[in-house]
Amino acid sequence: MPDTVMPARVWTLAAGSAAAYTGSLLVLNKYWYKDYPKRSLHTINDFGEWLQMDKFGHVYSAYLFSKYSREIWRWSGLPRKQQIWIGGLSGFAFQSVIEFLDAHSAQWGWSWGDMGANALGAGIMIGQELAWNEQRFQLKFSSTPVHYRDPVLRARAIDQFGTRLVERTLKDYNSQTYWLSMNISSLLQEKNMPRWLNVAVGYGVEGLYGARGNNWEDGEDVLYSYSHIRRTRRVFLSPDVDFTKIPTRHKGVKILFQVLNMIKVPAPALEVNGAGQLKLHALKF
Template sequence: MLSSYSVQGQSDSSRNDSIEEKRPNYVRLRAIFAGQSALYLGSIYGLSRSWYKNPLTNFRVKDDTYEWLQMDKMGHVYTSYQIARHTAALYRTTGISKKQMLVYGAISGIIFQTPIEILDGFSPEYGFSPGDMVANVTGSMIYLSQIALWDEVRIQPKFSFHYTPLAQVRPELLGRNHAERWLKDYNGQTYWFSGSPGTFMKNSRWPQWLCFSVGYGIDNMVSAEKNKSIAMGYMPVRQYYLSLDVDLTKIKTRNKFVKTLGFLFNSLKIPAPALQFSKTGVEFRPLYF
C-alpha cells in the first residue's frame, strides 16, 4: 500500500508540474496588454495632434475607393496584416493557446487601424472610408486564414519603395522630405505577395525559402484622382510585377537572433530582377525595389 501510494503521489506531482508548465505567463501577458494599450492611446493622440491640420468636425462617410488607383487600399491590407503577424508572434511567447494567439493578432490588426478611420470620419479633409475598413479586415484575415488552414504563412504580403521625381511636382501631397515620401508617394510604393512552390508541394526539391513574387504599383499619379492627374499633363498607369523573393522565415538556423531578424525583415521584398507589365508594354528591370 505504501509503495502504491508513493507511486500515485509521484504521478500526481508530475501531472501538476506539467499543468504548471503549460499555464500561460500571465505577467508577460498583462505587460503586453499594457504596452499595446499605451501604444494604442499614444498613436491616437499623436495622429489627432499632427496628422489633422484642421479642427475635427461632424462625422461623415466618404467613398474613396476610386482614389490612387487603389494603392492606398493595398497599404491598409499590408499594414493590418503586419500588425496581426507581429502581434500574434508576441502573444505566442506568453504560452496562450493557438486559437487565442490568432484571435488577439487578428483583432489587433483591425483595432489599431480603426481609430484612424474614425478620426478620418471627423476630419473635413478625409471622411470615414468603408473601403479602408474592408481593407483593414482583409489584411488581418489573410494572416488568420493561412494559420488556420495551413498552420503556417505560405503567402507573404511584402512592401518595397523607391524615390520618384514626382514628389517634387507636388511635395505638399507626395512628401516634402525623404521620410514623408515613402509614406505619401504612392508612385514609389509596390505591394507584393510572395510564395514558394515548395510549401505547397510535398517532397518537393524546390527550396521553401525561394519565392515567386507578384507585385502591384502605380505611376504618374500626382493627384489622388486619375482625371486630375491627366489634367495636369500626366498619364497614370497601373503596373504589375513578377519577380523572385526570399522568405527569410524559411531559412533554417538555430540562432534565435538571426531568426528574429528574419521574421522582422520578412515584411520587405528583397531587391531583385523583375518583369514590369503595364498598358505601355513589358519592361525588364535588372534590379527593382
C-alpha cells in the first residue's frame, strides 16, 4: 500500500465508485422496479415479511459493497482508518439510495427495517477492520434454483420472482441461503489449523409464495389458498473456505479469491428447520 496519499488515485476511485453505483442502480431499476407502478414517497413496516429473508439480503449487500469498497480504497494511499470508514459508508450509502427507489414504488416503500439492516451490514465490516484489520466473520451467499412442479405455484413464482436467472437469484427467497462464515484459525488463534478453513452458519426458507402468507389473488380476481404449505425457516451448519487465506503472490489470483469469497462453497451441511426436522445434505449450495 502506498505510504502517502495520491490525489489522482483518490479522484479516480471517487469517480469510478460513482459510476459503478449509478450503473448498479440502473440495472436494479431495469430488473426489479420498472414493471411496477410508481407513487409518491411513502414508508412501510415490512419487518414481518418473507420471514426476514429480505433483511438478510440487505445486511449481506451492505457488507459486500462496504468490504470491496474498502479493498479498492487501499490503492488510494489514504490512512487506514479513512479507507475503512469511506468503504463502510459507501456500502451503506449505496443501499440507502435503493431505499429511495423503494420509497417511490407502489409495491414497496421506505423501510426503517431495511435501513437498520444496511447499517448492520456496513457495521460488521467496519467493526472487524478497526478491531482486527481483517474479516474474521464473513457474510456469504448461495442460491439453488427451485423447480415448481405445481402449475399454480409455477405461475405464482413467475409472477413474484420473474423468469430470468438474474431475477430468480435476486428475488426467489426460497432458493437463497445467507451465510455467516467464521475463520477458525483467526478466531482461536490456533496456528496448527488450516488458515483457509471456515465453519459457516446459514439461514434460508422454503414454502414462501407471498410476503406474509400463501393466499393470493391473480389478475382475474381468482383466489388461491395454499396456506397448507408451511412457511419454514431453515438453519444450516457447514464447512467453508476462506480463499483469501490461501497463499499466493499473483495479484490476479488474489483478486479472484476476493471475488470467490462472496459465495459459500458447496459442501456437506446439517440442517435444522422450523418443522422440527434434522436433515443431512451430502452437498448444500
